Amino acid sequence: MTTPIPRSCLLLIAGLVAATGLFAQAPKIDFPQASPAATIKQRVGLTDVEVSYSRPSMKGRVIFGGLVPYDKVWRTGANSATKLTLSTAVKLNGTAVPAGTYELFTIPGKTEWTVIIHKDMSQWGSYTYDAKNDVARIKATPITLPSAYESFTIGINDLRDESATLNLLWENTRVPVKIELDLVSTLVPQIEAVMASDEPKKPYDRAAMFYLDHNLDLKKAAAWMDALLAGQPGEYAFVFHYHKALILAKAGDKAGALAAAKQSLDLVSKMQGEIRDEYTQKNNAVIASLH
Numbered sequence: 001m002t003t004p005i006p007r008s009c010l011l012l013i014a015g016l017v018a019a020t021g022l023f024a025q026a027p028k029i030d031f032p033q034a035s036p037a038a039t040i041k042q043r044v045g046l047t048d049v050e051v052s053y054s055r056p057s058m059k060g061r062v063i064f065g066g067l068v069p070y071d072k073v074w075r076t077g078a079n080s081a082t083k084l085t086l087s088t089a090v091k092l093n094g095t096a097v098p099a100g101t102y103e104l105f106t107i108p109g110k111t112e113w114t115v116i117i118h119k120d121m122s123q124w125g126s127y128t129y130d131a132k133n134d135v136a137r138i139k140a141t142p143i144t145l146p147s148a149y150e151s152f153t154i155g156i157n158d159l160r161d162e163s164a165t166l167n168l169l170w171e172n173t174r175v176p177v178k179i180e181l182d183l184v185s186t187l188v189p190q191i192e193a194v195m196a197s198d199e200p201k202k203p204y205d206r207a208a209m210f211y212l213d214h215n216l217d218l219k220k221a222a223a224w225m226d227a228l229l230a231g232q233p234g235e236y237a238f239v240f241h242y243h244k245a246l247i248l249a250k251a252g253d254k255a256g257a258l259a260a261a262k263q264s265l266d267l268v269s270k271m272q273g274e275i276r277d278e279y280t281q282k283n284n285a286v287i288a289s290l291h
Helices: 005-021 183-195 204-211 216-231 233-252 254-266 274-291
Strands: 037-044 047-054 083-086 091-094 095-097 100-107 113-118 133-140 141-159 163-179
Touching: 037 141, 037 163, 047 141, 047 163, 095 133, 113 141, 133 163, 183 204, 204 216, 204 233, 216 233, 233 254, 233 274, 254 274
Parallel strands: none
Antiparallel strands: 037 047, 047 083, 083 100, 091 095, 091 163, 100 113, 113 133, 141 163
């Protein structure tokens, strides 16, 4: 028969445990992460692109074909699977991808990578990856770099109104994925509607420059600049005359472009500082291009 422990002994034991901290929780220490988390956000045209991932480092290891095997699904980073969020539909290396949040997996290869846009499962690593949840598979060609990236890096570069490049960089490898947007078909109907309306404050300059940059109707763009300059263009009239010169030069109207550039030069000559120097140089470049 077991003899019960007297209550006085239990109280004594409890007091000793409390005093010595025998079963107390270990102190909380914030250790550095081996693969720190990172998030990049970039607006491309009218699309917001966000990538959340973790950044492992080489630390003297062979990466591709070593730590990261060839021809196997990789989480494209460390820890949780990398996430890609697109606010609008885009094309990635020519493949259509709807707006949404996805997991970004890859299959590295010596001469070709497969970039996988996968349904967001909020999973750790690629351990439960299932190809049936793939939204798209995209081929990409790796590029050998002259110098190494110590830490895995995802960047968005080569920014244009309708495109950018998503780069995966680690060791001596860069894997570019082109992001393309159908901006013209989205924005032109909006521009045309506003410019044809009775709206008193129309975006003449922005609309005209969009048409210039995207090789659209230059005659219409020039007419919008004329309408702006016929009103009260204000202190930035020299900028608008310069923009008109660019449009007319591209349209092949050398005489009109020369006149607009000279008008801009005359206005900016009355100003001081860097802005005078900047627009003097810009207008002189337009004039030089007309010869």
